[in-house]
Amino acid sequence: MDLPAAARVPFDIEAHAARMAKDGYTVLPGLLDADGLAAVRTALAPHLGGHRGRNAFEGFATERIYTLVARGQVFEDLTEHPHILALLDRFLLPGYLLTASQAIAIQPGEAAQSVHYDDGFYRLARPRPAASLSVIIAIDPFTAENGATDLLPGSHLWTEAEVEAFHRDPKGARRLIPAVMPAGSAIVFQGHMLHRGGANRSDAPRLALTNQYCQPWGRTQENYFLSVPRDRVKAMTPRLQALLGYDIWPPFMGHVTASHPLKTLEDGWIAPVLRSPEAG
Numbered sequence: 001m002d003l004p005a006a007a008r009v010p011f012d013i014e015a016h017a018a019r020m021a022k023d024g025y026t027v028l029p030g031l032l033d034a035d036g037l038a039a040v041r042t043a044l045a046p047h048l049g050g051h052r053g054r055n056a057f058e059g060f061a062t063e064r065i066y067t068l069v070a071r072g073q074v075f076e077d078l079t080e081h082p083h084i085l086a087l088l089d090r091f092l093l094p095g096y097l098l099t100a101s102q103a104i105a106i107q108p109g110e111a112a113q114s115v116h117y118d119d120g121f122y123r124l125a126r127p128r129p130a131a132s133l134s135v136i137i138a139i140d141p142f143t144a145e146n147g148a149t150d151l152l153p154g155s156h157l158w159t160e161a162e163v164e165a166f167h168r169d170p171k172g173a174r175r176l177i178p179a180v181m182p183a184g185s186a187i188v189f190q191g192h193m194l195h196r197g198g199a200n201r202s203d204a205p206r207l208a209l210t211n212q213y214c215q216p217w218g219r220t221q222e223n224y225f226l227s228v229p230r231d232r233v234k235a236m237t238p239r240l241q242a243l244l245g246y247d248i249w250p251p252f253m254g255h256v257t258a259s260h261p262l263k264t265l266e267d268g269w270i271a272p273v274l275r276s277p278e279a280g
């Protein structure tokens with residue numbers, strides 16, 4: 001991978017991990033430099049312009065580009081950025097998976113998203129450890145006006161009752177803090193921390209990238225086996241292939257007809273169910 005500028009940014013894993021444990025999130029300044037930001041914009045340009053969300057959660061005035069990891073080298077590099085992987089290693093089991101990968105452009109006039117937590121899909125009672133971690137990278141500067149992600153620090157530690165009490169409290173939203181940060185910086189937060197995409201009260205879009213990673217036993221939000229063409233996966237690094245699910249969670253979750261899923265990337269691989277009985 002080729003992110004030399006990012007690798008030069010000081011990175012204190014202990015301090016970041018401690019903040020994640022206490023507050024539920026941490027900020028990675030300067031994850032992308034000016035060249036990286038330009039590469040992101042160039043790669044996204046053909047895809048942006050027109051889509052809108054189909055419901056209030058996606059955002060009726062929000063554009064989402066899904067399957068981001070397969071839309072350019074810069075997104076592949078970011079998905080396996082060493083600083084992000086170092087943080088994931090602290091909070092998730094070895095073999096964790098990419099579960100979501102999107103660009104999110106919140107357009108002017110968009111309302112705030114509902115407050116939620118990203119690993120709620122797993123329906124595991126709280127309090128508990130996170131089942132996923134989320135990364136949001138600011139491509140435009142995040143401001144309190146343009147839809148910076150609103151965070152609820154410490155809420156990753158809340159019980160079910162505390163989450164419900166928050167949702168019942170008409171003044172609850174006042175406790176949210178916007179993740180104001182310059183373009184190129186990122187927030188990493190625990191999947192059970194409450195947050196939302198902010199309202200965009202400015203006159204320009206707010207562009208961000210987001211990747212989420214889940215425990216290796218979890219079902220992924222996006223089905224990358226179907227959305228990322230096999231030839232594209234073949235050209236990726238082994239780490240990225242594993243993040244997309246081309247790996248085994250021991251002893252055998254993820255097998256393909258009793259073989260390792262990487263076998264499916266070999267030239268000439270034919271699904272065993274299509275092979276003649278004589279071929280074995």
Ligand SMILES: O=C(O)CCC(=O)C(=O)O
Nearest residue numbers: 104148149195196197198
């Ligand atoms: O765009 C953002 O700032 C957050 C979006 C979000 O939390 C989500 O879509 O799950």
